[in-house]
Amino acid sequence: MSYSSPENGRIGQSTQDRPHAYDPVTQPEYFEGVLSRRLVAFCIDAVIIIAPIVLLALFIFVFGIVTLSLGWMLFPVLGPAFVIWAIWYNAVTLGSPASATLGMRAMDLEMRTWYGAPCYSLLGAVHAVAFWVSMSVFTPFVLLVALFNGRRRLLHDFLVGTVLVNNEARVASLRRSAF
Template sequence: MSTIEPNALYDRDPLEHMALFEGVRTKRIFAFLIDVVAIAILTFLAGIAVFFLGIFTLGLGWLAYAFLWQGVAILYSAFTLGGPYSATPGMRAFGVELRLFDGSRPTPLIAIAHVVVFWVSVTMVTPLILLVSLFSDKKRLLHDIIVGGVVVNSAALSRPY
């Protein structure tokens, strides 16, 4: 029995190894919900810190409130999706991770691009852009295609075929 090497994943037909993509769409939805809650909690905590910063800076620090949610979401993605597990905590809870076409893990900069393209596409084109995954061969979304990545089941990467 052989196992699939991560960097050989993307040269193969996805229909040949369906275990890589089984249930990825559903897992991503629930992972997103967990991540939104985590970002909301972190934003609340950062908001408390900004409040005290504003007091110490005589109100100047309160300007950070304008970009607090976005800043927390970008840092969250950079450190989690761009980290050693290639997955946010929500993605890890559901056993999926992001890999690039060459099989490598995304860097923090690619993770930031991934999240920024996601939010820009969803807000400017409407959430209907998420329907792209219904027509994609590897259940990829538009922002996955743009950054050159694919979300796969973590356990299937080392599963023998």
């Protein structure tokens, strides 16, 4: 039986040995305008997540009228449906090759791990859960954290090890305009 050793870089190597992939001092174009565009991306994603739930609620309401109020017993399904849809949306979109939700794509943002790897589905789902939990518990402080670090990471970004950066097309555009 063969085992991988720490020398070949597979097992036993701490992730703490990896440097941060994006440096705000030497690569400021990766972080330029990220916070404001992240807010707009969140609003776009919120509409995308909430719209189907509102349509489902309207369907249940009409179905309840047609079934003489029996259909209204489906209203408790809205809560779990919202949670499942929101987590699924984040997992699928962040786990895509673009590593971005639809709102983030519209704003030329992408999510990466702190060491530069693309996001994957499980990380996207965990990021969504960490976001909602941290927003519920530490509402204003989640946003304040971004003002005091160079990478503009929010609290839940620190918790799951991600960083939101401009995508390569926007970075190239910012580099061209700088010269």
